[in-house]
Amino acid sequence: GENVEQHPSTLSVQEGDSAVIKCTYSDSASNYFPWYKQELGKGPQLIIDIRSNVGEKKDQRIAVTLNKTAKHFSLHITETQPEDSAVYFCAASIYNNNDMRFGAGTRLTVKP
Amino acid sequence: DADVTQTPRNRITKTGKRIMLECSQTKGHDRMYWYRQDPGLGLRLIYYSFDVKDINKGEISDGYSVSRQAQAKFSLSLESAIPNQTALYFCATSDLAGGTGELFFGEGSRLTVL
Numbered sequence: 001g002e003n004v005e006q007h008p009s010t011l012s013v014q015e016g017d018s019a020v021i022k023c024t025y026s027d028s029a030s031n032y033f034p035w036y037k038q039e040l041g042k043g044p045q046l047i048i049d050i051r052s053n054v055g056e057k058k059d060q061r062i063a064v065t066l067n068k069t070a071k072h073f074s075l076h077i078t079e080t081q082p083e084d085s086a087v088y089f090c091a092a093s094i095y096n097n098n099d100m101r102f103g104a105g106t107r108l109t110v111k112p
Numbered sequence: 113d114a115d116v117t118q119t120p121r122n123r124i125t126k127t128g129k130r131i132m133l134e135c136s137q138t139k140g141h142d143r144m145y146w147y148r149q150d151p152g153l154g155l156r157l158i159y160y161s162f163d164v165k166d167i168n169k170g171e172i173s174d175g176y177s178v179s180r181q182a183q184a185k186f187s188l189s190l191e192s193a194i195p196n197q198t199a200l201y202f203c204a205t206s207d208l209a210g211g212t213g214e215l216f217f218g219e220g221s222r223l224t225v226l
Contacts (some may be wrong), residue, residue: 001171004154006154009152032213034214034215036171036215041219042219042220043116043202043204043217043218043219043220044155044202044215044217045217046214046215049214050212089154089155092195093213095213099157099170099171100155100157100213100215101171102155102156103154104152104153104154105152105154
């Protein structure tokens with residue numbers, strides 16, 4: 001089955017700096033790569049996703065890039081703000097398949 | 113009100129006890145899931161269901177069972193709880209027809225087994 005690895009496990013940045021979280025996946029059949037943000041005491045919430053027919057997707061301050069050949073994808077957050085502090089999870093699956101595999105999570109802290 | 117509601121939010125129990133975690137949703141989604149979250153391990157799928165008659169094992173189903181009583185309700189049972197089932201449990205839903213694959217999570221049920 002799919003195996004997703006995520007790095008780093010913790011990341012601390014200064015407000016206004018950029019943050020990058022990286023994930024690798026093992027199953028070349030995977031074609032859907034979402035990113036979820038989990039705030040303290042809440043369930044994860046989708047913030048951005050990408051399908052394998054594109055290499056990059058952007059939504060305001062967040063972007064995701066995908067390298068299918070190397071089987072890795074990354075989340076980029078620019079101009080970080082304290083409210084970006086949370087745990088971020090990457091995931092991989094075959095689109096609309098039920099067996100989505102998650103990375104171990106990255107705890108991002110943005111220092112004011 | 114939350115679209116995906118989990119009860120209880122917190123539960124402390126003893127080894128060997130039977131525990132049920134309940135999930136209800138108002139999103140009208142056909143797919144429902146139970147995930148377990150452990151520090152350093154991310155989210156792992158326990159069971160999922162497409163509709164009332166459909167139950168499927170996930171990555172870590174041993175020691176758990178589920179029941180899909182209605183389209184809106186999906187419960188997770190631990191028949192005889194053990195300490196290594198101490199974790200944060202999440203119910204989630206997604207939409208099959210016209211869905212994007214997005215999972216909608218509840219706020220979690222924290223279970224401690226002593």
